[in-house]
Amino acid sequence: MTAPPPASPRERQADRSAARRNRWLTGPAVTIVALFGIVPLLIVLVYSFLAPAPYGGVQWKFSTDAYLNFLFQRDIFSDALQFSPAFLLIYLRSFVFAVITTLICLALGFPTAYFMATRPPEQRNWWVLLITIPFWSNLLVRTLAIMFIIRDEGLINMALMGLGLIDKPITMLYTNFAIVLGLFYSFLPFMVLPLYSSLEKLDFRLVEAAHDLYATRRQVLWRIVIPMSAPGIVAGCLLVFIPALGAYVTPLILGGGTHLMIGDLIAQQFGSGRNWPLGSAQALILMAAVLVALWVYVRNAAKGGKHG
Amino acid sequence: MPEQPSGSAIAIREVSKVFGSGSDAVTALAQVDIDIRANEFFTLLGPSGCGKTTLLRLIAGFDYPTTGEIRLYGDDIAQLPPYRRPINTVFQNYALFPHMTVAQNIGFGLEMLGRPRAEIAARIDEMLRLVRMEELKNRRTSQISGGQQQRVALARALAPQPKVLLLDEPLSALDYKLRKEMQLELKRLQHETGITFIFVTHDQEEALTMSDRIAVMSKGRVLQIGTAHDIYDKPAERFVANFIGETNLLDAEVTGVDAATATVRVKGTTLQAGLPEGFRPTGKATVVIRPEHAELEAGGADRGTLGGLGGVITNVVFFGTDTHYYIALDGGGEFMVRRQNSRGAAGFASGDRVGLRIDPGAARVLRD
Structure with a gap:
């Protein structure tokens, strides 16, 4: 092998101008990320260290009260800090709901995606289209539709009573069940689509090879199909878990405001709570928690999934 | 139809395979009769589309015959799923599991059969020795060469000690020199393990040098079955004479x-x-x-x-x-x-x- 000849000055100049051109091309993307991603985040960060103004907004006075208020309450008389788990419990509940939603989405999304990926190629795009149909209508409208289906005088209760299976309506609306149902319904496509794209790439000759080596259908699923579609499972779970954790509209409508989740809590601080710094701090704590969870998750996935 | 001789490992009786139905129906195999003896190196030879791979898939259990019987030492296995047949396959593209190591690939069949850990470990080592791959035991299958993948695929298929080993054009992806080497290697493995090999190829030279007996196929039919000498010296049909030599x-x-x-x-x-x-x-x-x-x-x-x-x-x-x-x-x-x-x-x-x-x-x- 001969070493490549040293670049002539002209070539080097060409390289530099290409690099400059590339910088120009990435300009719009960088601007958008900075303008709509980083700047707002910085504003939230700054606000979280300020004091609330009486009628919303902030006073330009440094304060860590917002973060203290997250875990503690100031006694009205003695000004002493008392531990108050109220916010923490809401975070915990949101976390549990998000986990349950993710698991249900995975349990139902996986067979769906597998079914789609095993259709003849010319049929598959139609199935993808069907999966995306819910996106064509507004989330609010879809959530309200669920409300009409599951409320006491809704479709399900009327049908069950009409059939004489129950005497009085089963309360479903404004329960935890309603929230999880709504979250599951909203986020299912985010689980199905990455799973599908992962399963579609699966080499089904490996399935045949496993069958040939005495693996039953169940063993093929656990030993071949699931490990091989791990990237899709990871992507789907993240795409469902993160938005489910911060969901706002669905818990508000289907939970009736009685079962607060993080999204509602943060919105409250900017609305009726008139405590923008507290809302900002809560938002940042949520983000930090998600980032830490992500970091741990991706690190483990990378360790276990190097073969992928 | 005379009763098959007791030495038959695989008896294929009037097997037909039709894909599709109605006017789209394609006959991949038409009334195929073959007896493959125990411990034999048997080759299905023919051009692509002749039905040899279809026949192999029927024996492996990936497809089921439209009509006819496939007997393994007398038992009709034509309707059994692949995981119930003591038959293993070496695939054309090897189909090694990319998320497992070489050793895990080789042990997979025994693991699925529920054999004890110690037995599996011992068998993996034995197989690695057999295909001369001891030093690559813990490699990922993506980190080894094509020839090495070929050996792993062989070891994986041989590890559960199948009664019959099916090989679907396993050498076609290798370069000429490696292919020659693997031909000898396959003959040695067949000799050492005493397992019946059914080998599919479109390469007449490969068939002549390796096989005990050859079935020449064309358009879903078996035209002639015989030793390499028979097929070469006494071709019965124009297609056989033209295709071989x-x-x-x-x-x-x-x-x-x-x-x-x-x-x-x-x-x-x-x-x-x-x-x-x-x-x-x-x-x-x-x-x-x-x-x-x-x-x-x-x-x-x-x-x-x-x-x-x-x-x-x-x-x-x-x-x-x-x-x-x-x-x-x-x-x-x-x-x-x-x-x-x-x-x-x-x-x-x-x-x-x-x-x-x-x-x-x-x-x-x-x-x-």
Whole structure:
């Protein structure tokens, strides 16, 4: 092998101008990320260290009260800090709901995606289209539709009573069940689509090879199909878990405001709570928690999934 | 149908496979009958689309025959799923599990059979020794070369000690030298393990060098089954003669038939030609003569002593160990003669007039 000849000055100049051109091309993307991603985040960060103004907004006075208020309450008389788990419990509940939603989405999304990926190629795009149909209508409208289906005088209760299976309506609306149902319904496509794209790439000759080596259908699923579609499972779970954790509209409508989740809590601080710094701090704590969870998750996935 | 001999490992009985239905139906296999003996290296040979891979998939259990029986040591297995058949496959693309190490791949079958850990570990080591891959035990399958992947695929399929091993063109992805090496390796493995091998290939040379017996297939049918010698020396049909080795086909007139030979006239010359079993030709027929079964004689004027065939050399191609002479026959047609290159032998050149002497017993009538 001969070493490549040293670049002539002209070539080097060409390289530099290409690099400059590339910088120009990435300009719009960088601007958008900075303008709509980083700047707002910085504003939230700054606000979280300020004091609330009486009628919303902030006073330009440094304060860590917002973060203290997250875990503690100031006694009205003695000004002493008392531990108050109220916010923490809401975070915990949101976390549990998000986990349950993710698991249900995975349990139902996986067979769906597998079914789609095993259709003849010319049929598959139609199935993808069907999966995306819910996106064509507004989330609010879809959530309200669920409300009409599951409320006491809704479709399900009327049908069950009409059939004489129950005497009085089963309360479903404004329960935890309603929230999880709504979250599951909203986020299912985010689980199905990455799973599908992962399963579609699966080499089904490996399935045949496993069958040939005495693996039953169940063993093929656990030993071949699931490990091989791990990237899709990871992507789907993240795409469902993160938005489910911060969901706002669905818990508000289907939970009736009685079962607060993080999204509602943060919105409250900017609305009726008139405590923008507290809302900002809560938002940042949520983000930090998600980032830490992500970091741990991706690190483990990378360790276990190097073969992928 | 006579009862199969007790030595048959696999008996394929009147197996047909039709894909699709109605007007789209495609017959991939039509009434195939094959007996494969225990401990045999059996090859299914044919061009792509001849049905050899379909037949292999039926034996493995990835597809089910439309009609007919597949018996494994007497038991009909045609309807069993692949994981219930003591038959393993080496796939054309190897189909190694990319998320497992070499050792995990090899142990997979035994693990699925629920064998104890210690037994699996011992067997993995034994298999690695057998295919000479000990040092790569803990590698990922993506980190090893094509030839090594081939060995892992073999070890993986042999580890559960199947009664029959199926090999679906396993050498086609390897380069020439490695392929030659693996051919010998496969023969050695078959010898050492004593397992019945069913090998699918479109490469006639590979089939001839490796197989105990060969079934030549075309268009979903088995045309001829026999040893490499039988198939090469006594092809029964034009397709077999053409597909295997190089061939001279000549139009002939049958003038007489006795027990195993026919008297035929080819371009005014009378030859004795062998007959396929149970075939009694009349009238026009095709005669096959292999290129190494004819000798060139200078001159070629005296037709009486030279078997009468003669012509002019049009092309001479040197192949190292031998030379091919292409001859335009008097009265039309081409004939190719292969001569071994030995020192001192007189050479012939393009444009020389030559006579052809056909070895006695070399000509054979084809069933067509």
